[in-house]
Amino acid sequence: MYPRFAAAQIEQALTDTRVVLLAGPRQAGKTTLAQSLADGSRRFQTLDNATALAAATRDPTGFVRALDRAVIDEIQRARPHAGDQGERRCRLGRDASCAPAPPAS
Secondary structure, three states, X not given: OOXXXXXXXXXXXXXXXXXXXXXXXXXXXXXXXXXXXOOOOOEEEEOOOHHHHHXXXXXXXXXXXXXXXXXXXXXXXXXXXXXXXXXXXXXXXXXXXXXXXXXXX
């Protein structure tokens, strides 16, 4: 595996930030890097898994509350579907919550 120079920066960011977003182009190694960041204190969860995706989509607040420290891959898959009542915003943290997004002004 090639060294992931961003790993040290992400680890540093996690010392004082609860959520870090890892973004980049397709096939750039984001999942490989995410898996390497999961260790004994961080669980790796991928929303490529149908069961995990269903849980995150059905009850996003409960899904996040069930995780103490985690690496969540493919989080964009949990966005609302056509039948949902509009966009939802989730606040991540120890007291995670999800609510309908405020109307655009």
